[in-house]
Amino acid sequence: xxxxxxxHAISQxxxxxxxxxxxxxxxxxxxxxxxxxxxxxxxxxxxxxxLGPSGSGKTTCLRLISGFETPxxxxxxxxxxxxxxxPPHLRNVNTVFQDYALFPHMNVRDNVAYGLxxxxxxxxxxxxxxxxxxxxxxxxxxxxRKPAQLSGGQRQRVALARALVNEPRVLLLDEPLGALDLKLxxxxxxxxxxxxxxxxxxxxxxxxxxxEALSMADSLAVFNEGRIAQIGTPAExxxxxxxxxxxxxxxxxxxxxxxxxxxxxxxxxxxxxxxxNTRLAASGPVTGTVTALRYLGSGTRVVLDLGxxxxxxxxxxxxxxxxxxxxxxxxFDPAALHVMGDAA
Amino acid sequence: xxxxxxxPARGPADRLTAAFWRHPxxxxxxxxxxxxxxxxxxxxxxxxxxxxxxxxxxxxxxxMVVPEFTLKTYAELLRPSNYDVILRTxxxxxxxxxxxxxxxxxxxxxxxxxxxxxLKALFYLGVMLPLWSSYLVKVYAWKLxxxxxxIITWAAESTHTSGILNAILALPVIGGNSLSxxxxxxxxxxxxxxxxxxxxxMQAALERVPTSMLEASQDLGAxxxxxxxxxxxxxxxxxxxxxxxxxxxxxxxxYIIPQIVGNSANFIGMAVYQLQGTAGNIPLAAAFAxxxxxxxxxxxxxxxxxxxxxxx
Numbered sequence: 033x034x035x036x037x038x039x040h041a042i043s044q045x046x047x048x049x050x051x052x053x054x055x056x057x058x059x060x061x062x063x064x065x066x067x068x069x070x071x072x073x074x075x076x077x078x079x080x081x082x083l084g085p086s087g088s089g090k091t092t093c094l095r096l097i098s099g100f101e102t103p104x105x106x107x108x109x110x111x112x113x114x115x116x117x118x119p120p121h122l123r124n125v126n127t128v129f130q131d132y133a134l135f136p137h138m139n140v141r142d143n144v145a146y147g148l149x150x151x152x153x154x155x156x157x158x159x160x161x162x163x164x165x166x167x168x169x170x171x172x173x174x175x176x177r178k179p180a181q182l183s184g185g186q187r188q189r190v191a192l193a194r195a196l197v198n199e200p201r202v203l204l205l206d207e208p209l210g211a212l213d214l215k216l217x218x219x220x221x222x223x224x225x226x227x228x229x230x231x232x233x234x235x236x237x238x239x240x241x242x243x244e245a246l247s248m249a250d251s252l253a254v255f256n257e258g259r260i261a262q263i264g265t266p267a268e269x270x271x272x273x274x275x276x277x278x279x280x281x282x283x284x285x286x287x288x289x290x291x292x293x294x295x296x297x298x299x300x301x302x303x304x305x306x307x308x309n310t311r312l313a314a315s316g317p318v319t320g321t322v323t324a325l326r327y328l329g330s331g332t333r334v335v336l337d338l339g340x341x342x343x344x345x346x347x348x349x350x351x352x353x354x355x356x357x358x359x360x361x362x363x364f365d366p367a368a369l370h371v372m373g374d375a376a
Numbered sequence: 377x378x379x380x381x382x383x384p385a386r387g388p389a390d391r392l393t394a395a396f397w398r399h400p401x402x403x404x405x406x407x408x409x410x411x412x413x414x415x416x417x418x419x420x421x422x423x424x425x426x427x428x429x430x431x432x433x434x435x436x437x438x439x440m441v442v443p444e445f446t447l448k449t450y451a452e453l454l455r456p457s458n459y460d461v462i463l464r465t466x467x468x469x470x471x472x473x474x475x476x477x478x479x480x481x482x483x484x485x486x487x488x489x490x491x492x493x494x495l496k497a498l499f500y501l502g503v504m505l506p507l508w509s510s511y512l513v514k515v516y517a518w519k520l521x522x523x524x525x526x527i528i529t530w531a532a533e534s535t536h537t538s539g540i541l542n543a544i545l546a547l548p549v550i551g552g553n554s555l556s557x558x559x560x561x562x563x564x565x566x567x568x569x570x571x572x573x574x575x576x577x578m579q580a581a582l583e584r585v586p587t588s589m590l591e592a593s594q595d596l597g598a599x600x601x602x603x604x605x606x607x608x609x610x611x612x613x614x615x616x617x618x619x620x621x622x623x624x625x626x627x628x629x630x631y632i633i634p635q636i637v638g639n640s641a642n643f644i645g646m647a648v649y650q651l652q653g654t655a656g657n658i659p660l661a662a663a664f665a666x667x668x669x670x671x672x673x674x675x676x677x678x679x680x681x682x683x684x685x686x687x688x
Binding site for chain 2: 098099100119120121122125126127129130131133134135136137146147149150151194195198
């Protein structure tokens with residue numbers, strides 16, 4: 033027992049059953065289709081992100097895995113086992129809640145040992161195990177404190193230790209970094225990634241922050257209106273968005289309508305062009321006016337109105353900036369233009 | 377060209393507001409003075425007077441109060457007849473508190489967790505409505521309900537469950553001739569009249585327990601019973617204690633219900649009423665009145681020791 037050796041990580045290359053599998057899963061609340069006929073396979077040992085705006089169904093999907101929601105259609109399998117009739121407390125899946133949900137009347141050690149206590153493990157054994165978990169999240173020595181005496185980042189670590197003490201095969205994280213400030217968020221991203229690598233278990237996290245999803249996940253699903261718009265690796269999603277929604281939501285890409293794409297030298301189809309691949313040019317096939325400049329520190333985002341379509345170009349710091357209202361065109365490497373299907 | 381003033385001219389009301397803004401303690405002091413006078417002088421003052429009286433004694437021949445400090449009056453409390461009154465009141469208060477807690481919990485839990493919108497309004501109305509009608513009317517109504525000729529006896533007869541009713545009435549001590557003349561009947565009436573005072577604080581406490589905490593407990597493998605015991609109950613305990621303070625102290629001080637319902641056995645409230653009225657023994661009445669205060673202090677200390685307020 034225990035996690036001395038990341039067993040799952042070693043055997044990762046052998047093909048095996050998926051950690052989590054959705055088969056046309058739906059969760060409708062009356063007329064509201066929170067999750068609508070979603071198919072999804074999450075490989076064992078993956079660091080998987082569910083990305084989408086609020087109300088897109090990503091959190092409901094997470095709650096379907098933990099068992100706090102039941103599907104109104106379709107089947108969910110965890111390691112090949114249909115869990116439709118399995119209540120949350122019998123699933124070998126644990127959750128780090130968005131508000132951490134630490135028990136305020138227990139100290140940190142008892143919070144972490146809670147999962148072992150309800151399973152009937154003896155007091156000495158479970159408290160010793162809780163100390164090990166606290167050491168894992170670098171909180172040794174904090175066992176006697178109450179959750180109210182901890183900072184936001186420390187509470188998050190306690191929530192992590194408490195979820196991991198049950199040795200789940202899948203760990204669910206609901207907006208894990210949402211409540212932390214920027215600096216802490218970046219440090220925690222690296223730490224979560226390292227922890228997942230060390231434990232070798234499947235991490236599934238929900239976020240509305242594309243930077244978080246792209247930097248932490250090794251694969252992700254982009255949700256929109258209860259459906260999955262695209263599944264892939266961060267590079268696939270970023271470089272080759274499947275739909276206009278994905279292009280716009282992930283990295284705020286320029287979405288070009290068919291006639292503009294053609295005018296700029298591409299096929300007459302919807303296309304995506306990243307602002308960082310877009311340069312300003314004095315003249316070109318289509319000219320427009322500069323409508324807005326946004327200073328970002330590392331560069332400046334210049335927005336042009338090209339025949340009714342807003343197109344942004346990211347200028348690196350130090351380059352001369354155009355005046356608002358100036359007439360300019362854009363230029364780009366043709367390889368950077370990604371032609372999409374017709375899907376919204 | 378003269379510019380308009382940036383700050384418009386000020387009247388006396390504006391100057392007062394500004395004064396309050398510059399001296400925040402001034403407003404606080406003004407707001408707190410009347411309630412502090414009320415609490416400090418009227419309430420605590422009379423409590424001190426009461427305490428003082430309880431250390432006086434009564435001259436057995438003349439019936440006059442002797443204003444000399446003595447513990448004689450407190451010693452009288454320990455006489456079997458007086459001691460019985462205290463014990464009886466204490467047991468009844470404990471039973472009523474327990475009964476209220478058991479009945480109130482499901483109601484409060486439902487209201488806090490599931491009732492929304494109109495249902496919630498209905499809940500508040502249902503809990504508060506009995507408080508709007510006269511206390512005496514309710515107690516007399518209960519006397520009729522519980523009487524031998526009352527609706528409970530009738531209902532038991534028509535459903536052929538008189539056996540159960542008679543078995544309850546045949547119980548030693550708490551049984552009696554009819555429900556309205558037994559401790560069981562008194563317990564029912566007390567539980568009914570004080571129930572809202574238990575439901576409301578309990579519901580307020582349960583409302584503050586986030587759903588995610590119950591989900592976290594289940595997520596970590598707890599059954600419903602375990603979640604109730606280890607998460608819901610400890611978090612709701614301050615509310616339960618608050619409610620029990622009401623039900624406990626209200627029962628201990630009541631002198632009307634024991635007079636109307638029950639077997640006319642004496643309770644602390646009745647004893648105080650009789651001693652300060654007909655008997656004219658103010659010191660003993662005061663000593664009796666101190667007993668509930670002491671019991672509440674002991675109760676709260678024990679609750680605190682047991683960690684009932686840890687979740688506050």
